[in-house]
Amino acid sequence: MILQILFYSISEKEVGGNAKSGANEISAFPWGAHYVPIPNNDLTAYIDFLDECGIIKSRGENNLPEYKEEYLCFDPEERLFINGRWQDGLVPHFGLPAKDIAQIDTFLKQMNVYRYTTGADGKDAFAIPVNASSTDTVFTTLDNITMKQWMLNNHYESNYLHNYVNYCTKDDFGTPHDKISAWAGIHYFAARKGKAVNATYSDVITWPEGNGFLVNQLKKICKAQTKTNCLATKIIAQQDKVIVECFDAANKKYFAVEADQCIVAAPQFVAGRLLNNNERMAAVKNNFNYAPWMVANIKVNELKQKEGAPLSWDNVIYDSTSLGYIDATHQQLQLYKTKRNLTYYMPLCATDAVTERQQAQQKKHEDWVDVIFRDLEKIHEDIEEKTEEINVMVWGHAMIQPLPGFITGEARKEMARSINDNIHFAHTDIAGISIFEEAFYQGLNAAKKIMAKQI
Numbered sequence: 053m054i055l056q057i058l059f060y061s062i063s064e065k066e067v068g069g070n071a072k073s074g075a076n077e078i079s080a081f082p083w084g085a086h087y088v089p090i091p092n093n094d095l096t097a098y099i100d101f102l103d104e105c106g107i108i109k110s111r112g113e114n115n116l117p118e119y120k121e122e123y124l125c126f127d128p129e130e131r132l133f134i135n136g137r138w139q140d141g142l143v144p145h146f147g148l149p150a151k152d153i154a155q156i157d158t159f160l161k162q163m164n165v166y167r168y169t170t171g172a173d174g175k176d177a178f179a180i181p182v183n184a185s186s187t188d189t190v191f192t193t194l195d196n197i198t199m200k201q202w203m204l205n206n207h208y209e210s211n212y213l214h215n216y217v218n219y220c221t222k223d224d225f226g227t228p229h230d231k232i233s234a235w236a237g238i239h240y241f242a243a244r245k246g247k248a249v250n251a252t253y254s255d256v257i258t259w260p261e262g263n264g265f266l267v268n269q270l271k272k273i274c275k276a277q278t279k280t281n282c283l284a285t286k287i288i289a290q291q292d293k294v295i296v297e298c299f300d301a302a303n304k305k306y307f308a309v310e311a312d313q314c315i316v317a318a319p320q321f322v323a324g325r326l327l328n329n330n331e332r333m334a335a336v337k338n339n340f341n342y343a344p345w346m347v348a349n350i351k352v353n354e355l356k357q358k359e360g361a362p363l364s365w366d367n368v369i370y371d372s373t374s375l376g377y378i379d380a381t382h383q384q385l386q387l388y389k390t391k392r393n394l395t396y397y398m399p400l401c402a403t404d405a406v407t408e409r410q411q412a413q414q415k416k417h418e419d420w421v422d423v424i425f426r427d428l429e430k431i432h433e434d435i436e437e438k439t440e441e442i443n444v445m446v447w448g449h450a451m452i453q454p455l456p457g458f459i460t461g462e463a464r465k466e467m468a469r470s471i472n473d474n475i476h477f478a479h480t481d482i483a484g485i486s487i488f489e490e491a492f493y494q495g496l497n498a499a500k501k502i503m504a505k506q507i
């Protein structure tokens with residue numbers, strides 16, 4: 053069924069938001085989101101969507117998906133530069149004292165127990181979407197403290213372990229582990245439990261363009277209704293209809309759309325302004341925090357490698373302010389490559405988000421290039437010489453930060469509530485964590501509300 057009442061508008065030149073991608077003569081590359089993990093098996097609508105996107109080869113016993121090998125991340129998948137050498141995998145082990153290795157092992161075992169724990173309500177303690185998780189207070193009280201505090205309360209004191217967990221929370225939430233809620237921190241480790249014929253929850257599905265691949269599949273379905281370069285400036289709620297005022301930036305014209313139903317898939321700090329609702333804007337300002345990020349795409353000639361594990365898809369430097377880089381050419385089939393696109397990720401979280409945004413705004417291209425080179429020369433001494441081009445993207449409000457109290461708090465639920473039964477919200481910020489699956493289910497749930505009205 054085509055829902056003509058839906059209104060698609062994108063303020064930028066391209067669709068995709070945080071999952072948009074670019075390309076040059078070497079390969080496509082992501083500008084933000086770059087992979088999805090093997091989905092949990094109860095996410096049947098999402099798995100069907102991946103099937104429609106041509107990612108699933110067949111279904112095995114119990115309908116288990118078999119993912120196409122070309123979309124599962126090839127080996128070698130991850131490496132970490134630590135104690136002067138590249139080690140295989142991101143969990144620190146090279147050069148670590150035995151007591152740290154033991155503590156990391158205990159921590160990961162505890163996370164695995166959480167993976168399969170259910171609450172008194174029978175629901176998974178940590179589920180995807182977040183709203184499907186148990187509301188048992190045994191788990192929800194974890195939202196009252198930070199991940200770091202929870203680790204210390206549980207006698208996890210290894211610096212190596214803290215460093216690893218901090219890397220993980222920065223990776224998924226753009227936020228250090230001393231700021232993130234313990235519930236969200238544990239969710240990172242325990243929410244994924246997917247199984248497939250040829251993969252498990254620790255495997256990832258990826259493409260040179262990252263999640264831009266999924267964006268392009270979605271784009272095909274709604275090409276005719278999509279307007280890019282077009283900014284919604286006001287949403288006027290009426291009892292039986294919605295007026296959306298827009299600015300067509302390409303043609304410098306204002307126009308209005310009258311709709312029966314409207315889904316606002318923009319973040320809440322935008323939604324509050326569009327609705328011109330002071331109370332809503334204040335609630336967002338007081339409760340919603342967004343992490344800024346810098347992403348760079350770096351075109352390089354073959355780089356000198358330090359000793360240890362070979363160049364991988366994900367290449368991380370221990371104790372760096374960055375998250376390292378993804379080799380966007382990793383999924384290409386040819387083995388010998390003279391040039392690559394490296395996608396470099398840096399959550400801007402050394403201080404608070406507002407200060408970071410202000411500092412980022414003042415930085416010029418050459419300042420970012422300097423930051424990147426100083427970081428990457430630790431692992432590639434010839435990075436400056438071998439770089440042909442660097443393009444930088446700063447995401448001011450890249451992703452929602454699940455700080456303590458946000459996941460279980462009222463503000464998130466309040467902002468998610470539809471207005472007048474005809475304005476619905478569908479951004480990952482009301483999920484509390486920013487991952488593709490949450491975006492998918494936010495959209496699906498909003499669409500279901502509208503379809504239910506049509507029957």
Ligand SMILES: Cc1cc2nc3c(=O)[nH]c(=O)nc-3n(C[C@H](O)[C@H](O)[C@H](O)COP(=O)(O)OP(=O)(O)OC[C@H]3O[C@@H](n4cnc5c(N)ncnc54)[C@H](O)[C@@H]3O)c2cc1C
Nearest residue numbers: 062063069070084085086087284318450480486487488491
């Ligand atoms: C650097 C980075 C890396 C990430 N990596 C991953 C990853 O590997 N895997 C993963 O699952 N997730 C990742 N994410 C999370 C990613 O944000 C989500 O997966 C998902 O793409 C978010 O989708 P969304 O629809 O909620 O929001 P957004 O992507 O924020 O989309 C919001 C859209 O609203 C539009 N908009 C805003 N205001 C207006 C207006 N006034 N009028 C019209 N349109 C408007 C914007 O142009 C944008 O297109 C990453 C995020 C970032 C920033």
